[in-house]
Amino acid sequence: MSDLSTIRPSGPWSGREVEFLTATPRLLEERGYDGLTIDDVAAETKASKATIYRRWPSKADLVVAAFIEGTQSQVKLPQTGTLREDLLVLGRQIRTHASQYAPVVRAVLTEIARTPELGAALQAFFADRRALIGAVLDAAVARGEIDAAAINDELWDVLPGYLVFRHLIPRTPPSDQTVIDLVDQVILPSLTRRAV
Amino acid sequence: MSDLSTIRPSGPWSGREVEFLTATPRLLEERGYDGLTIDDVAAETKASKATIYRRWPSKADLVVAAFIEGTQSQVKLPQTGTLREDLLVLGRQIRTHASQYAPVVRAVLTEIARTPELGAALQAFFADRRALIGAVLDAAVARGEIDAAAINDELWDVLPGYLVFRHLIPRTPPSDQTVIDLVDQVILPSLTRRAV
Amino acid sequence: MSDLSTIRPSGPWSGREVEFLTATPRLLEERGYDGLTIDDVAAETKASKATIYRRWPSKADLVVAAFIEGTQSQVKLPQTGTLREDLLVLGRQIRTHASQYAPVVRAVLTEIARTPELGAALQAFFADRRALIGAVLDAAVARGEIDAAAINDELWDVLPGYLVFRHLIPRTPPSDQTVIDLVDQVILPSLTRRAV
Amino acid sequence: MSDLSTIRPSGPWSGREVEFLTATPRLLEERGYDGLTIDDVAAETKASKATIYRRWPSKADLVVAAFIEGTQSQVKLPQTGTLREDLLVLGRQIRTHASQYAPVVRAVLTEIARTPELGAALQAFFADRRALIGAVLDAAVARGEIDAAAINDELWDVLPGYLVFRHLIPRTPPSDQTVIDLVDQVILPSLTRRAV
DNA sequence: TCATAAGCGAGACGGTACGTCGTGTCTTACG
DNA sequence: CGTAAGACACGACGTACCGTCTCGCTTATGA
Numbered sequence: 001m002s003d004l005s006t007i008r009p010s011g012p013w014s015g016r017e018v019e020f021l022t023a024t025p026r027l028l029e030e031r032g033y034d035g036l037t038i039d040d041v042a043a044e045t046k047a048s049k050a051t052i053y054r055r056w057p058s059k060a061d062l063v064v065a066a067f068i069e070g071t072q073s074q075v076k077l078p079q080t081g082t083l084r085e086d087l088l089v090l091g092r093q094i095r096t097h098a099s100q101y102a103p104v105v106r107a108v109l110t111e112i113a114r115t116p117e118l119g120a121a122l123q124a125f126f127a128d129r130r131a132l133i134g135a136v137l138d139a140a141v142a143r144g145e146i147d148a149a150a151i152n153d154e155l156w157d158v159l160p161g162y163l164v165f166r167h168l169i170p171r172t173p174p175s176d177q178t179v180i181d182l183v184d185q186v187i188l189p190s191l192t193r194r195a196v
Numbered sequence: 197m198s199d200l201s202t203i204r205p206s207g208p209w210s211g212r213e214v215e216f217l218t219a220t221p222r223l224l225e226e227r228g229y230d231g232l233t234i235d236d237v238a239a240e241t242k243a244s245k246a247t248i249y250r251r252w253p254s255k256a257d258l259v260v261a262a263f264i265e266g267t268q269s270q271v272k273l274p275q276t277g278t279l280r281e282d283l284l285v286l287g288r289q290i291r292t293h294a295s296q297y298a299p300v301v302r303a304v305l306t307e308i309a310r311t312p313e314l315g316a317a318l319q320a321f322f323a324d325r326r327a328l329i330g331a332v333l334d335a336a337v338a339r340g341e342i343d344a345a346a347i348n349d350e351l352w353d354v355l356p357g358y359l360v361f362r363h364l365i366p367r368t369p370p371s372d373q374t375v376i377d378l379v380d381q382v383i384l385p386s387l388t389r390r391a392v
Numbered sequence: 393m394s395d396l397s398t399i400r401p402s403g404p405w406s407g408r409e410v411e412f413l414t415a416t417p418r419l420l421e422e423r424g425y426d427g428l429t430i431d432d433v434a435a436e437t438k439a440s441k442a443t444i445y446r447r448w449p450s451k452a453d454l455v456v457a458a459f460i461e462g463t464q465s466q467v468k469l470p471q472t473g474t475l476r477e478d479l480l481v482l483g484r485q486i487r488t489h490a491s492q493y494a495p496v497v498r499a500v501l502t503e504i505a506r507t508p509e510l511g512a513a514l515q516a517f518f519a520d521r522r523a524l525i526g527a528v529l530d531a532a533v534a535r536g537e538i539d540a541a542a543i544n545d546e547l548w549d550v551l552p553g554y555l556v557f558r559h560l561i562p563r564t565p566p567s568d569q570t571v572i573d574l575v576d577q578v579i580l581p582s583l584t585r586r587a588v
Numbered sequence: 589m590s591d592l593s594t595i596r597p598s599g600p601w602s603g604r605e606v607e608f609l610t611a612t613p614r615l616l617e618e619r620g621y622d623g624l625t626i627d628d629v630a631a632e633t634k635a636s637k638a639t640i641y642r643r644w645p646s647k648a649d650l651v652v653a654a655f656i657e658g659t660q661s662q663v664k665l666p667q668t669g670t671l672r673e674d675l676l677v678l679g680r681q682i683r684t685h686a687s688q689y690a691p692v693v694r695a696v697l698t699e700i701a702r703t704p705e706l707g708a709a710l711q712a713f714f715a716d717r718r719a720l721i722g723a724v725l726d727a728a729v730a731r732g733e734i735d736a737a738a739i740n741d742e743l744w745d746v747l748p749g750y751l752v753f754r755h756l757i758p759r760t761p762p763s764d765q766t767v768i769d770l771v772d773q774v775i776l777p778s779l780t781r782r783a784v
Numbered sequence: 785t786c787a788t789a790a791g792c793g794a795g796a797c798g799g800t801a802c803g804t805c806g807t808g809t810c811t812t813a814c815g
Numbered sequence: 816c817g818t819a820a821g822a823c824a825c826g827a828c829g830t831a832c833c834g835t836c837t838c839g840c841t842t843a844t845g846a
Contacts, residue, residue, distance in 0.1 A: 119366030
């Protein structure tokens with residue numbers, strides 16, 4: 001049901017690439033997408049612009065690469081034995097991780113219109129999280145905690161979706177309590193609801 | 197409980213301003229944020245660049261204004277008599293409206309870091325929607341459909357938040373069925389859940 | 393031989409026009425031609441731009457008008473009774489006057505390429521001076537001081553031409569001694585030379 | 589007595605700079621100073637505006653540079669053996685050269701008020717010519733053609749000054765005959781005059 | 785006495801050049 | 816060969832000025 005194989009491995013980045021991909025999100029956070037310049041990244045890493053362009057053909061590509069690199073599978077599949085605990089662990093991981101990458105996600109969203117591959121990257125990013133939830137739910141079904149029929153394929157991503165959303169909107173980052181409430185008052189009631 | 201008074205009135209835009217604020221999101225959708233040029237907007241509206249810059253000191257400001265203008269209270273308070281119908285009407289309005297403004301929202305997110313007033317505008321945008329949901333829920337409580345205790349102030353905005361989120365991520369716009377499922381399988385189970 | 397009738401009368405400027413034509417050369421001197429703006433002139437005279445444009449259709453025209461107004465026949469025909477004295481009086485008048493109007497002349501020269509009427513105005517300006525010299529020389533011929541054959545129509549304007557030239561080149565304005573030397577060592581030797 | 593060492597060498601312009609400095613006076617002549625745009629110069633030389641601005645910080649500076657470059661010592665010291673012939677050769681060189689550069693000189697005069705280095709350049713331009721005349725006169729003194737006492741330091745530049753002046757005033761460019769008359773009827777009589 | 789018009793101050797406007805700066809390409813010289 | 820340095824073409828940015836225009840307000844006459 002879930003497809004954990006969609007989680008791509010980290011790119012084979014050399015030490016030099018890591019410098020660029022580390023400096024990029026930092027500068028992005030400092031100055032915003034428009035304020036970020038390739039010259040800045042080059043200066044920051046004592047590199048030449050050509051060295052960066054050899055690797056990524058445009059600024060957007062660099063930002064996307066930084067985004068993908070930063071979001072690669074940093075969320076692990078929890079196996080606590082209960083659905084609620086699994087969801088809480090997962091939600092907390094997502095929350096923590098998203099809080100770091102909110103500026104990059106914001107920047108990346110802007111570029112979606114022009115960069116089709118970026119759309120794919122973003123989809124993959126969320127597909128990862130959905131896949132993890134799928135695995136968690138599958139395990140719960142196997143344990144008999146919930147009914148497989150209660151799982152709506154399309155709505156799996158309410159948990160990561162809403163948490164990320166809260167990070168994107170300014171001054172509303174989710175707290176740990178938000179995660180708990182979301183699991184207890186929204187996700188679990190949905191999964192354990194009486195059939196409609 | 198809800199605060200409908202936070203819904204700000206439309207800015208006092210003259211006919212000329214409306215032209216700019218209409219052309220901007222259209223071009224934004226066509227070409228993306230970086231692809232949008234002030235010269236384009238000027239040409240499109242047969243105006244001079246100076247005329248635009250007199251109103252908004254930068255491209256970012258114009259886009260922000262277009263966002264704010266376009267998102268001003270276009271969602272009306274439904275009064276169908278039942279919670280489910282109210283939520284469906286509201287969800288469909290949000291879905292429709294968000295589908296129009298997704299490119300603008302994406303563009304605008306980039307600017308959050310640099311434009312404090314934009315943060316406020318975005319918050320207000322969602323505050324509006326939360327206020328509407330609050331009113332809908334209040335009415336349901338008054339009718340005895342749900343228990344006031346089931347309402348979590350912080351999670352009110354799962355409905356608009358998740359719908360907008362789906363619009364932001366490429367190729368996953370919510371369908372009408374998504375709205376129905378969200379209401380029936382997530383929102384209502386949450387509101388009618390047994391106390392935890 | 394000379395044509396004193398070419399000396400045009402002053403324009404029938406009203407008090408308002410005089411303000412503009414006075415402010416213009418002053419600002420021209422302060423800021424140069426490019427630095428002079430119609431807005432400046434308007435602000436300086438507490439007038440509206442339209443009020444200026446109603447009178448002169450362009451900035452160049454205003455400058456030309458100021459030039460013409462400022463150079464209108466301020467040089468009088470001397471009648472001292474001797475050629476040398478006449479030339480000295482004339483040379484001193486030219487020197488004094490040109491020193492005031494050098495910035496305007498410089499500005500006006502720039503515009504010659506684009507404003508044909510300006511060429512005419514400049515020619516008239518120098519024709520005035522030539523006409524005066526012509527009258528002085530005619531009187532000298534009549535008194536028998538010089539031979540009519542010694543007068544070269546084309547070279548009459550060495551006196552005003554060279555004096556103005558010295559004002560145009562920076563830091564080389566002619567002194568009173570320059571005028572005396574020019575008359576004694578150049579103009580008079582030329583006029584009293586033995587036929588070649 | 590004369591100072592030929594003041595004749596500065598040509599700037600160390602690369603091939604690219606020469607293109608700009610060649611196109612500039614041509615366009616200047618075509619369109620006048622205000623009509624000249626940096627975009628035009630860039631288009632004409634298939635260059636980018638930035639490439640021009642990297643070298644000269646403003647349009648005025650470019651024009652000044654073109655003036656200086658174009659007026660660098662293009663007049664050679666004549667050595668015909670007689671004063672009259674030397675002066676005629678020199679006068680003709682000046683006339684020819686000035687006819688080419690009259691539009692640039694006109695444009696450049698406007699900028700004098702704002703560009704001190706331009707004043708120096710203009711002075712140097714005429715100093716060159718004065719130095720050449722000084723050398724010619726020195727040679728004539730050495731040959732015994734004229735008396736050293738007849739040379740007035742301040743008036744040396746009547747020849748170049750008057751010729752340039754005639755180019756600046758519209759529709760009065762000096763002809764070859766003007767040069768001959770100027771030498772025969774003004775300069776030589778002055779140099780061979782009886783002491784006053 | 786009032787209205788009707790003409791001139792004016794104020795300033796928005798379309799257009800266009802300015803001078804700056806960032807992108808992405810390219811060349812040169814070094815290691 | 817990959818790199819640092821940096822020039823370059825391109826083109827958008829945001830500013831400023833020109834010359835046109837509209838809007839009220841004043842003033843000056845004529846009914």
